[in-house]
Amino acid sequence: MGRITLEAVTKRFGDVEVIPPLNLDINDGEFVVFVGPSGCGKSTLLRLIAGLEDTSGGRILIDGKDATDTPPAKRGLAMVFQSYALYPHMSVRKNIAFPMRMAGVPQDEQDRRITSAAKALNLTDYLDRKPGQLSGGQRQRVAIGRAIVREPAAFLFDEPLSNLDAALRVGMRLEISELHNRLKTTMIYVTHDQVEAMTMADKIVVLRAGHIEQVGSPMELYRAPKNLFVAGFIGSPRMNLIDGAAAAEYGAHTIGIRPEHIAVSPDHGKWRGRVGVSEHLGSDTFFYVEDTGLADTITVRAGGNIDLHHGDTVFLTPDDAQMHRFDATGARVA
Amino acid sequence: MARAVNTRTKVGYTVAAWIVALVIFFPILYTIITSLKTEQEAISGFNLIPSFTLSSFEAVQTQNNYWKPFTNSVILAVGSTILALIVAIPAAWAMAFSPTKNTKNILMWMLSTKMMPAVAVLVPIYLIFLRTGLMDTRIGLTVMLMLINLPIVVWMLYTYFREIPGEILEAARMDGAGLRDEILYVLTPMAIPGIASTMLLNVILAWNEAFWTIQLTTTNAAPLSAFIASFSSPQGLFWAKLSAASVMAIAPILIMGWFSQKQLVRGLTFGAVK
Amino acid sequence: MTLYYSFLNYNLLNPASISWAGWFNYQYFYTDPAFFDAIWNTLALVLGVLAITVIGGIAIALLIDKPIFGQGIVRILIISPFFVMPPVAALIWKNMIMHPSYGVFADISRALGLQPVDWFAQYPLTSIIIIVAWQWLPFATLILLTALQSLDGEQMEAAEMDGAGAVSRFIHLTLPHMARAITVVVLIQTIFLLGIYAEILVTTNGGPGNASTNLTYLIYRAARLNFDIGGAAAGGIIAVILANIVAFFLMRAVGKNLD
Numbered sequence: 001m002g003r004i005t006l007e008a009v010t011k012r013f014g015d016v017e018v019i020p021p022l023n024l025d026i027n028d029g030e031f032v033v034f035v036g037p038s039g040c041g042k043s044t045l046l047r048l049i050a051g052l053e054d055t056s057g058g059r060i061l062i063d064g065k066d067a068t069d070t071p072p073a074k075r076g077l078a079m080v081f082q083s084y085a086l087y088p089h090m091s092v093r094k095n096i097a098f099p100m101r102m103a104g105v106p107q108d109e110q111d112r113r114i115t116s117a118a119k120a121l122n123l124t125d126y127l128d129r130k131p132g133q134l135s136g137g138q139r140q141r142v143a144i145g146r147a148i149v150r151e152p153a154a155f156l157f158d159e160p161l162s163n164l165d166a167a168l169r170v171g172m173r174l175e176i177s178e179l180h181n182r183l184k185t186t187m188i189y190v191t192h193d194q195v196e197a198m199t200m201a202d203k204i205v206v207l208r209a210g211h212i213e214q215v216g217s218p219m220e221l222y223r224a225p226k227n228l229f230v231a232g233f234i235g236s237p238r239m240n241l242i243d244g245a246a247a248a249e250y251g252a253h254t255i256g257i258r259p260e261h262i263a264v265s266p267d268h269g270k271w272r273g274r275v276g277v278s279e280h281l282g283s284d285t286f287f288y289v290e291d292t293g294l295a296d297t298i299t300v301r302a303g304g305n306i307d308l309h310h311g312d313t314v315f316l317t318p319d320d321a322q323m324h325r326f327d328a329t330g331a332r333v334a
Numbered sequence: 335m336a337r338a339v340n341t342r343t344k345v346g347y348t349v350a351a352w353i354v355a356l357v358i359f360f361p362i363l364y365t366i367i368t369s370l371k372t373e374q375e376a377i378s379g380f381n382l383i384p385s386f387t388l389s390s391f392e393a394v395q396t397q398n399n400y401w402k403p404f405t406n407s408v409i410l411a412v413g414s415t416i417l418a419l420i421v422a423i424p425a426a427w428a429m430a431f432s433p434t435k436n437t438k439n440i441l442m443w444m445l446s447t448k449m450m451p452a453v454a455v456l457v458p459i460y461l462i463f464l465r466t467g468l469m470d471t472r473i474g475l476t477v478m479l480m481l482i483n484l485p486i487v488v489w490m491l492y493t494y495f496r497e498i499p500g501e502i503l504e505a506a507r508m509d510g511a512g513l514r515d516e517i518l519y520v521l522t523p524m525a526i527p528g529i530a531s532t533m534l535l536n537v538i539l540a541w542n543e544a545f546w547t548i549q550l551t552t553t554n555a556a557p558l559s560a561f562i563a564s565f566s567s568p569q570g571l572f573w574a575k576l577s578a579a580s581v582m583a584i585a586p587i588l589i590m591g592w593f594s595q596k597q598l599v600r601g602l603t604f605g606a607v608k
Numbered sequence: 609m610t611l612y613y614s615f616l617n618y619n620l621l622n623p624a625s626i627s628w629a630g631w632f633n634y635q636y637f638y639t640d641p642a643f644f645d646a647i648w649n650t651l652a653l654v655l656g657v658l659a660i661t662v663i664g665g666i667a668i669a670l671l672i673d674k675p676i677f678g679q680g681i682v683r684i685l686i687i688s689p690f691f692v693m694p695p696v697a698a699l700i701w702k703n704m705i706m707h708p709s710y711g712v713f714a715d716i717s718r719a720l721g722l723q724p725v726d727w728f729a730q731y732p733l734t735s736i737i738i739i740v741a742w743q744w745l746p747f748a749t750l751i752l753l754t755a756l757q758s759l760d761g762e763q764m765e766a767a768e769m770d771g772a773g774a775v776s777r778f779i780h781l782t783l784p785h786m787a788r789a790i791t792v793v794v795l796i797q798t799i800f801l802l803g804i805y806a807e808i809l810v811t812t813n814g815g816p817g818n819a820s821t822n823l824t825y826l827i828y829r830a831a832r833l834n835f836d837i838g839g840a841a842a843g844g845i846i847a848v849i850l851a852n853i854v855a856f857f858l859m860r861a862v863g864k865n866l867d
Contacts, residue, residue: 052504073510085505089523098519099509146509348676354668355685358745361700362688364712368704380715456827457841542693544806549828563695563810573710576703580696591691592684595750 001063002154002186003028004049010057011044018044019210021058031180034190035197036207042190043158050079050156062153078147079156084139086131093127096145117145137168154186173199194234206230228330231256237286242294252325252333259286259301261322269315273298275308289314369577390578400582403561409472410557411540414479415533422487430495441492444485463550472555479540487536494528531597541587558583645818646826649733653822654801658794660741665748673756690746698810701739732812732820739807748793755789802851823847
């Protein structure tokens with residue numbers, strides 16, 4: 001079981017309020033991603049849940065029980081750190097066994113769990129190596145193995161993929177998702193990478209300056225961002241945000257339109273501009289259109305076969321049904 | 335820098351480096367050679383090939399018992415090091431893992447006390463030793479050596495401890511380790527290489543200490559540094575014997591140093607140079 | 609305590625007649641010609657040794673950083689003097705190397721048909737500087753070598769592509785990179801060099817005259833040879849003040865470099 005509830009949880013460092021009172025429900029078995037720019041308090045929030053930081057106010061409930069003052073080891077949570085935090089002097093086997101050794105799990109049970117975790121994580125051949133002899137991806141798997149064998153109520157991940165190279169990152173992303181599908185255990189995952197958030201999460205929590213900007217499924221956030229911040233943060237390439245007269249036409253202070261919701265034509269359309277840089281990805285092509293008078297550049301997505309070149313004049317027509325409208329405070333207008 | 339270099343250039347550098355190395359090592363080498371000569375050979379001009387006699391070593395041993403100062407040196411070096419570690423480990427630990435605003439200043443201040451010349455406190459220390467009867471005792475000198483090397487030991491340990499990443503300690507706490515387990519299974523094993531090289535350096539410093547050991551001992555507690563200083567008096571000076579005594583005084587630490595020179599470098603710089 | 613004794617008229621040869629001396633001890637020290645000689649000698653010793661070891665250390669470090677055969681053994685040979693205790697180092701140099709009739713230098717001089725030099729009589733301070741520099745050269749070399757080895761090879765190659773010659777690469781890249789290591793060498797060596805004592809005791813006994821007496825040795829002589837506790841304590845206080853002045857400047861220089 002892994003239901004976690006935060007009630008008015010607050011964190012202050014001295015006079016600085018890093019996390020203003022914050023409420024959040026995490027259901028059993030959910031994959032929740034905390035995402036936001038660096039310094040938004042997402043890691044602090046995770047560490048509060050882990051018990052590595054003391055709360056300055058509010059309550060943390062795990063499975064309905066107040067765990068606010070419970071030491072980290074007693075909360076039944078396992079954590080995977082950004083630096084992996086493997087014990088360098090212990091073999092892989094001993095690293096994975098350590099939490100069980102601390103908990104006094106019988107030796108044969110320890111061996112059984114180590115064997116099955118190693119098999120699941122492709123670590124069987126490396127059990128007797130030291131962490132220093134492993135690659136980044138393997139170390140990451142050892143850290144996950146150390147978490148799995150505890151059979152925790154929830155897994156906490158603190159930017160676990162940020163030290164890996166791009167190709168490995170995609171692979172590990174799939175492995176963690178696969179792990180979640182198999183174990184069905186609650187996972188809380190912190191990242192600044194919105195792609196990781198979109199691809200892995202059941203529920204995304206977007207944070208800025210300690211505030212929750214929006215909570216929802218990836219597609220909810222994508223389709224109906226509650227404010228300009230979420231609109232700009234979720235989605236890649238970013239949503240086009242347009243102020244001024246063009247927005248007033250739609251009765252809004254700012255309008256937002258995603259690159260895939262703009263039709264491109266060489267000869268007719270609503271907005272006129274000039275093709276700047278274009279990026280051909282094969283399946284898609286992104287054009288960065290300049291001189292529209294709307295914003296610095298407008299990003300549009302077109303199919304792989306469209307034939308436009310740098311400097312060509314181009315006409316753009318937004319799909320009004322997919323238009324996002326925001327008022328002067330940045331909040332979404334329904 | 336890892337570019338392939340042609341062999342001729344490499345040979346050139348090698349010759350130059352070996353010449354420099356041999357020049358620097360020469361005084362030690364020549365002393366070793368002379369210690370294997372007879373007294374007659376030793377004063378009959380420059381000569382690199384001794385007759386490989388051990389008579390000088392035997393003579394030193396029968397004349398001034400070598401084993402007593404040797405034992406004293408070992409006791410002083412090891413004893414003061416262990417004492418220093420007992421005091422310094424908790425201190426460095428506290429500074430590394432729960433630093434306050436003033437930690438850096440305290441460290442700097444401790445190091446600055448090392449800059450004061452030892453003579454400045456010679457008088458009071460000398461009188462304290464005289465009055466408490468610690469003069470020429472191993473205990474007194476062990477404590478003295480521990481005190482003078484303490485700042486360096488604390489500083490070194492501090493730099494080593496500080497390199498243990500905080501996330502590892504947090505991981506251990508998450509894994510259910512209590513404070514005792516944390517120290518026993520995680521911190522100590524990770525700190526051992528640092529503690530070992532601190533120990534090594536301190537043994538060398540204590541072994542070679544020559545101010546207090548000469549000032550505060552006469553015969554009973556005199557270690558090798560005091561023993562050898564007594565050879566500076568002109569009467570009864572014989573080159574081969576002097577060399578033999580010198581070799582006996584430096585050999586243990588020289589050999590130890592050769593084996594540990596790699597670890598020493600980091601220790602020597604308090605981790606400031608990597 | 610040192611401070612207290614420094615104001616006393618206290619001679620161990622005559623322990624009954626302890627009396628308050630006021631500033632007499634300081635005045636005595638200050639007017640003693642040996643005092644200024646000692647300060648001058650202390651500075652010359654520290655600066656001389658620092659200059660030799662830093663410059664020599666850089667040169668040797670650059671040399672053994674090059675690809676050479678038997679680098680491990682070369683390193684061991686070069687580090688060796690560091691492990692030799694000061695009295696032994698002094699004895700070896702005094703008797704084996706610099707002795708006017710049996711030393712190696714004398715042998716070389718004779719082979720060249722020259723009159724052997726009596727080093728400790730004619731150039732006492734220089735001789736001591738040479739001995740001390742020999743002891744500390746390995747330390748400087750080893751630390752500078754370590755710093756040198758951490759120099760980024762790509763940076764060097766980039767500079768080469770940018771057209772920097774060997775000399776300007778050394779001045780603009782290598783030296784700044786080693787600045788921190790050089791500071792550490794200067795700091796640590798100064799700490800130990802201010803207290804040089806055994807080398808002087810064993811070789812020259814501070815002489816001839818006061819030609820090789822440094823502050824440490826001067827105080828030692830007051831305390832142990834003349835049994836003048838008050839005077840020695842006053843000297844100690846002066847030494848502490850001087851050391852603190854040096855320490856203050858060093859700490860400021862190093863503090864910037866050490867974080």
